[in-house]
Amino acid sequence: MTQKLTVAVLGGGSFGTAIANIIAENGVRTFLWMRDSASATETQSTRENRRYLPGQRLADGLEVTSDLTRAVSDSDLVFVSIPSHSFRAVTRQIAPLLRKEAMVISTAKGIEPEGFTLMSQVLEQELPDHAIGVLSGPNFAKEIVARQQTGTVVASESEALIQQVQSCLRSETFRVYANPDRYGVELGGALKNIYAIVCGMAAALGAGHNTQAMLLTRSLAEMGRFAAAMGANPMTFLGLAGVGDLILTCTSDLSRNYRVGYALGQGQPLEEVIQGLGQVAEGVNTLRQVKQKADELGVYMPLVSGLFAVLFEGEAIADVARKLMLGEQNHDVEYMGAD
Numbered sequence: 001m002t003q004k005l006t007v008a009v010l011g012g013g014s015f016g017t018a019i020a021n022i023i024a025e026n027g028v029r030t031f032l033w034m035r036d037s038a039s040a041t042e043t044q045s046t047r048e049n050r051r052y053l054p055g056q057r058l059a060d061g062l063e064v065t066s067d068l069t070r071a072v073s074d075s076d077l078v079f080v081s082i083p084s085h086s087f088r089a090v091t092r093q094i095a096p097l098l099r100k101e102a103m104v105i106s107t108a109k110g111i112e113p114e115g116f117t118l119m120s121q122v123l124e125q126e127l128p129d130h131a132i133g134v135l136s137g138p139n140f141a142k143e144i145v146a147r148q149q150t151g152t153v154v155a156s157e158s159e160a161l162i163q164q165v166q167s168c169l170r171s172e173t174f175r176v177y178a179n180p181d182r183y184g185v186e187l188g189g190a191l192k193n194i195y196a197i198v199c200g201m202a203a204a205l206g207a208g209h210n211t212q213a214m215l216l217t218r219s220l221a222e223m224g225r226f227a228a229a230m231g232a233n234p235m236t237f238l239g240l241a242g243v244g245d246l247i248l249t250c251t252s253d254l255s256r257n258y259r260v261g262y263a264l265g266q267g268q269p270l271e272e273v274i275q276g277l278g279q280v281a282e283g284v285n286t287l288r289q290v291k292q293k294a295d296e297l298g299v300y301m302p303l304v305s306g307l308f309a310v311l312f313e314g315e316a317i318a319d320v321a322r323k324l325m326l327g328e329q330n331h332d333v334e335y336m337g338a339d
């Protein structure tokens with residue numbers, strides 16, 4: 001554990017709060033920044049994030065603030081836990097406030113529409129002089145704060161960043177693996193959200209274990225095919241940030257994306273589902289980006305196309321499922337790269 005570090009976590013939603021809490025519990029000076037000052041004051045005084053992690057007492061040492069300058073100006077490490085739709089705006093706000101040596105880590109699992117940009121690429125563009133990295137893995141915030149044993153991955157080209165992140169986060173219940181493949185780790189975390197929607201939808205329609213196993217495995221094949229077409233290493237998807245996170249979110253209603261799929265499977269309209277969620281489900285937007293990119297690159301992604309048809313083209317789920325099962329026979333081949 002590193003005593004001398006100062007760390008800021010930006011974003012007072014469920015994941016930002018969980019990450020900040022682990023670091024503060026490790027005895028590191030930690031700020032949690034929330035943009036809403038009333039929420040920050042309430043969380044700081046009650047020691048509980050009532051909206052996102054109710055019932056969880058936060059570490060005494062954690063300072064919750066809505067003062068962005070106070071949070072980042074002294075910090076050695078800055079974690080950005082802001083959903084992808086607002087990630088760049090917040091990154092721009094911190095650019096003039098950061099220490100020269102500060103290292104910045106994204107925890108967001110989304111894709112910016114312009115240029116198919118992943119969040120650490122946004123960091124790269126907006127903060128070109130800083131070491132940057134990604135934290136991703138099968139990590140429900142709720143289970144992290146409940147001290148369930150959890151593994152995650154930090155990915156960066158900077159060995160110093162990897163070591164600092166490992167040293168401030170590692171604990172008896174949180175293990176942090178290192179991976180040099182930043183792009184692959186980040187892409188896996190974004191892609192799996194699409195398949196969590198698919199699996200939630202299938203569950204609502206009564207899918208059994210056979211169906212669930214087929215969906216999970218074919219999702220991984222699709223992810224690998226897309227990764228290869230994007231020039232990424234599909235082997236990274238065999239780790240925690242790939243298949244690990246895929247299994248987690250495709251099998252649990254703790255996943256917001258899975259819950260979106262489940263509600264859609266029950267016949268609720270998409271807009272209503274999103275409004276009722278009250279939290280971010282990155283998969284809906286990621287689906288749009290990945291469908292467009294897959295079409296551009298000519299990558300065969302039947303689950304992506306099928307989900308897109310249901311969400312945005314008014315196709316009935318039963319019709320899409322039938323087409324998926326009876327898809328072109330020349331695609332009924334199972335090995336990576338050939339199918």
Ligand SMILES: NC(=O)C1=CN([C@@H]2O[C@H](COP(=O)(O)OP(=O)(O)OC[C@H]3O[C@@H](n4cnc5c(N)ncnc54)[C@H](O)[C@@H]3O)[C@@H](O)[C@H]2O)C=CC1
Nearest residue numbers: 012013014015016035083086107108109139140141279280
């Ligand atoms: N919740 C989880 O278990 C995990 C979430 N993630 C990822 O972390 C990212 C954040 O997710 P959550 O914390 O779960 O989301 P959330 O929906 O719980 O909270 C989002 C937070 O971001 C804040 N926010 C939104 N726009 C903002 C802006 N313009 N300026 C300042 N703050 C803003 C909201 O006020 C809220 O506090 C997402 O990309 C998600 O995929 C990653 C791992 C696990």
Ligand SMILES: O=C(CO)COP(=O)(O)O
Nearest residue numbers: 137138139140255256257
């Ligand atoms: O990424 C997550 C866990 O690893 C959280 O998934 P959801 O965003 O679907 O809740």
